[in-house]
Amino acid sequence: MMIIFKEFLIVILVVLFSIATFSQSSVILYTYAQDIVPKYIIQGNSISGFCHDIIVELNKELKKDNVEIRYKSSTAKPIQQIISSLSNKGVQIFVGVPHSEEWEKTVKYIRLPLYVVREIFVIKSDMENVLNNKDSMKIGVIGGTVTARKIPNMPQQQEIVEYKSITEAMEALEKGKVDTLFLSSLPLGYYISQSKGKYKSMNAPSEKCYQYIVFSKSVDDKVIRVVEEALRKILINGVIDRLIKKYGLEGYVLPGxxxxxxxxxxxxxxxxxxxxxxxxxxxxxxxxxxxxxxxxxxxxxxxxxxxxxxxxxxxxxxxxxxxxxxxxxxxxxxxxxxxxxxGFDVLFKLKSKKIDISSLEKIPKEALCGYGDGYAYGDWFWNAEFRKVPVSTDEVGFELLKNGRIDLFVCNLLVGKYIAREMKIEVEYSPVFGEKMxxxxxxxxxxxxxxxxxxxxxxxxxxxxxxxxxxxxxxxxxxxxxxxx
Missing domain, CATH: 3.40.190.10 (Periplasmic binding protein-like II)
Incomplete structure (x- = not known):
């Protein structure tokens, strides 16, 4: 009886192991390529490109966990269609999308960024002087993208023209149908680097735009964590750095x-x-x-x-x-x-200065005290009755103190002691009058x-x-x- 039970137990364990192995080996995450170069480059039935290469590297890491990212077709899709397919469970994953509160309602984001871009303007190099004198600007964008919804204000009047793809937009720029394109620095940086000086970017302040891996909400959280760890490994191992250099994107793209x-x-x-x-x-x-x-x-x-x-x-x-x-x-x-x-903020003075700083009440109202412009001090300082003057840095404040231009300077205790020692000036500092900073x-x-x-x-x-x-x-x-x- 015992032998039969043992054999039965072995059979059960083998079946469970087989089920687990089959389950793990069957985790295929389907995706699409996006119709934007160089994220994805389509040549016939062949797919290459920056994000494609990332998928290749991810699959190397995912192999040991029996997870694979696989294309559902070799046809590139616009981002709105890809997001829709993720929402409808047509595909399970996409590599290379910005965060959007609207999209977050229908897809799952890995919080660790894949890579980072900025939005930039690109112009034809020989048009720079002409554009500087124009009263209005025609700006080309890709319709439906996050970038298209946050074009910064310019001195000139703006007219926005939407295009379906980066290829169509670049053709419009080449033919003079638009004055500039506004888009992610990944595709535009690629075109600039490949153009041998024909195109250039216009300097414009731009917030960072983080690109992510997203999933259909049907994908199990355990699988998502496996992909996230694979991403973390390729980031730490410098894989994204190498791909940035491969596609000539230095200065346009940062690893996540x-x-x-x-x-x-x-x-x-x-x-x-x-x-x-x-x-x-x-x-x-x-x-x-x-x-x-x-x-x-x-x-x-x-x-x-x-x-x-x-x-x-x-x-x-x-x-x-x-x-x-x-x-x-x-x-x-x-x-x-x-x-x-x-730390604690205190008042500093030269030892030779005849001012009693043992209490705020004893400091003369006519005493002039410097403070760091933009620094946050406690109420005790702002409520003190002595005169106050802003300075650009703590070092400047101590220089003014040394030269007798001010009577006092308020500073973090550790910082003030360091500066005074480096400047070789003898100072005294007050008791702590306020709360810990x-x-x-x-x-x-x-x-x-x-x-x-x-x-x-x-x-x-x-x-x-x-x-x-x-x-x-x-x-x-x-x-x-x-x-x-």
Missing amino acids: NVVEILLVDWKPYEWYDKDKKDWVGMDVDVVKKVFSELGFKPVFLSFPWTRCLELMKTKMYDGVMSVRDIEERKDFLTFPREPISA VYYVGFSKNFHGSYLAESFSEQLKRFKNTSDYMDILRKYGVKYEELWK
């Missing part, structure tokens, strides 16, 4: 795991090391470590502080460092739950920004409990208690 972050020199939190030719600092090291663990590559760019905030309003970049979450900034920034660092990495107010804020917050919280985090603080001479106690 590149995060562009704005910052200023603000020792010891962040500053540019001229010897290392890299950004360093307590917060920079933490951001690099946290994002690397998430599979992202942070890229740091510096502008004056007020300019950083203005650029974030345009959604041209992904994040900004060491920013306070005051109410007015929540209109254009997404804040993670977990702060990056903290808590700083965040503020992310763009969009679909991708909310994803970055969530992912970054969770990983940062875990990282703060590691010895690696404590090592970073010690490296910059900062005690844990100075930040968080």
Whole structure:
């Protein structure tokens, strides 16, 4: 009896294993090619192109999980038809589509971007001077695209002309039927790079546009997670970088795991090391470590502080460092739950200056205090009765303090001590009059920004409990208690 039972159990296990294996091997995700070059290039029954090559690389990773992306036909389709097919379960996946709140109602998005583009204008190179003097502009777009719905305002009067495909639009530009085309930098960048100087892009501020993999809502979430991990691997392994170079798209397309972050020199939190030719600092090291663990590559760019905030309003970049979450900034920034660092603002003066800064009441009303333009200070500072004057940077403030142009300068305690030591000036600083200043990495107010804020917050919280985090603080001479106690 026992032998029969064992044999029966073995049969059951074999059947279950066979069913599981069959189930896994039968996960075929059908897709279409889009009628836009170089995302998909159709030659007869053959499909190639930037996104096609991405599918090839994804399939290499997906093979071990018995998942495959396969074309349903070799005929390219317009994006609206592809989205409709996904909604109707005609196909299960599409590679290379921007986020749209309207489309999100009918398809599932992987939150990790595939690659990043901007919208750009392209013109014929020999028409640049002519167009600068025109009172009106005919702008060609591809009908039904997300890009077509957000053309920026120009000084000239605008007339929008819709086309069905990029090929048709480029022919119209060539024949002078339109003055310029406005479209994603992927196809236009490709045409520019292939044209040998015939076409060029017009400089125009543009928000970043993140391209994604989307699925029919009928696709199981487990399968979607498998595809997402395959995407993460090819991003980390530099596959998208290599394809960008293959198609001559450098300067027009970024891999989806590149995060562009704005910052200023603000020792010891962040500053540019001229010897290392890299950004360093307590917060920079933490951001690099946290994002690397998430599979992202942070890229740091510096502008004056007020300019950083203005650029974030345009959604041209992904994040900004060491920013306070005051109410007015929540209109254009997404804040993670977990702060990056903290500090206290105090008043600095020269030791030789005969001003009592032991309390706000003892500071003369005629005393002149500098502050960083665009920085967020506590109410204690704004309510103080001494005179106030904005300066461009903390370094400028200390220079004015050194030269006797101002009597006081308000600054983060750690930052002020660093600057004074570097400038070799003897200063004194006041007691802490206000609350602790808590700083965040503020992310763009969009679909991708909310994803970055969530992912970054969770990983940062875990990282703060590691010895690696404590090592970073010690490296910059900062005690844990100075930040968080």
